[in-house]
Amino acid sequence: MNLSKQTLNSFEDRSKTKICVIECNEIGLSTACLLAEAGFKVIGVDKNIKIVETIKSGKSPFHEQGLEDLVSKNVKNGRLTASTNIKQAVSQSDVIIIVDDIPVDKKGRPDYSELETACREIGKALQRGTLVIMATTVGPGVTETLVKNWVENSSGLKAGTDFGLAFSSTEATVGRILHDISHNPRLVAGINNESVEAATLIFSSMGKSAIIPLSSIKAAETACLFQNVYRDVVLALSNELAVFCEKAGIDYAEVYKAANANPQCRLLAPEVTSKCAQKIPYLLLKEAEDFAAKLRITRLAREVNENMVKHVVKLVRKALKRCEKPLRGSRITIFGISRKANIKTSINPETVNLVKTLESKGAKVKVYDPFFSKKELSKLGCPAENSWKTAIKGADCLLITIGHDYFKKISLENIKVLMKSSSVIVDLSRILDPEEAEEKDILLISLGRG
Secondary structure: OOOOOOOOOOHHHHOOOEEEEEOOOHHHHHHHHHHHHOOOEEEEEOOOHHHHHHHHOOOOOOOOOOHHHHHHHHHHOOOEEEEOOHHHHHHOOOEEEEOOOOOEOOOOOEOOHHHHHHHHHHHHHOOOOOEEEEOOOOOOOOHHHHHHHHHHHHHOOOEOOOEEEEEEEOOOOOOOHHHHHHHOOEEEEEOOHHHHHHHHHHHHOOOOOOEEEOOOHHHHHHHHHHHHHHHHHHHHHHHHHHHHHHHHOOEHHHHHHHHOOOOOOOOOOOOOOOOOOOOHHHHHHHHHHHOOOOOHHHHHHHHHHHOHHHHHHHHHHHHHHHOOOOOOOOEEEEEOOEOOOOOOOOEOHHHHHHHHHHHHOOOEEEEEOOOOOHHHHHHOOOOEOOOHHHHHOOOOEEEEOOOOHHHHOOOHHHHHHHOOOOOEEEEOOOOOOHHHHHHOOOEEEEOOEO
């Protein structure tokens, strides 16, 4: 806790401080790289030896824009290294940043067991004067109860006296994580003023983020959850309105853009989500149960958004029915499996879920994405092809899930020639022109378009 403006004022000053980032996931590794760029000596810790070895070789295990360049640069200059030995890394560090991912089970209950293991390992090697920062979205009170107790019991040290404890979080979107965590406003709170000041100095050095201090760690945890719940609720409303437009013969894209001309209206484009991808609201719902508080809108929003996979299956079934074909036995080609258009990111779990759901209904599915090889997709259990032509040849239905520019360049005429006669296209990304499809006598069904 000897961190101050004087000790962290310049690049050279920061080089004397060693930071341990626990969990080299996309956000954790991005955070580690930005801290190394600021001058800190950083150790990234992960239990996955493949991830650690990839980082040590100067490469990124994730397809995040700009991340591999930063990993390579900072590994070469010695400011970034990686390890599977959490106790050794903690014993050498002045600051510990925990970026552990909190899984949610099938019933929507958060599982803090991996976080507990990490905290107890931290405690075994924690040195007096170290600052521990929770940079993971958790339920209100988790940092000051569970995390604090696990570290204290394992270390024999006292939070606020022997070591600092803080919470800090910011929003980040896949495909632009580096930009977001260095520019988006960051919430900061701590067990005491020293913890807040030290955490603020560390994260201020990473970029242009505005630091928002809160009165308590619990308030900061709650604000972070509210940000995620707000988006989930707005998305649920947007998805419901998009489905309404389908039934009413209205183009949702035209309507929501017009509605958003009012600055107080912020509808979103419809989106297929799952419990796997949007688990953060469940962290709040679990705490609400403990307080006997009924967060009806939060829970309903999750139900609406998770049902979008079922809705897409209904769209496919409806489209095939219009061609007098059943879903069972039909050949369906899926274009796109990445999370973000036009870049190679992590695999979209919703699309993988969609593949498995269609297969469970008896459909024969093939997947193609220009940013992933057949081998990469096959490892994930997706029946893939090396080219869009072989993927689509003889298909009864083409399902477009992500709007890569690559797909926009494929002519509808070529698609029609390769697919079976009396075939259909279901366009979730809305990249195809319905008028052109009608001219070429192609049945096109789009998410949110009547």
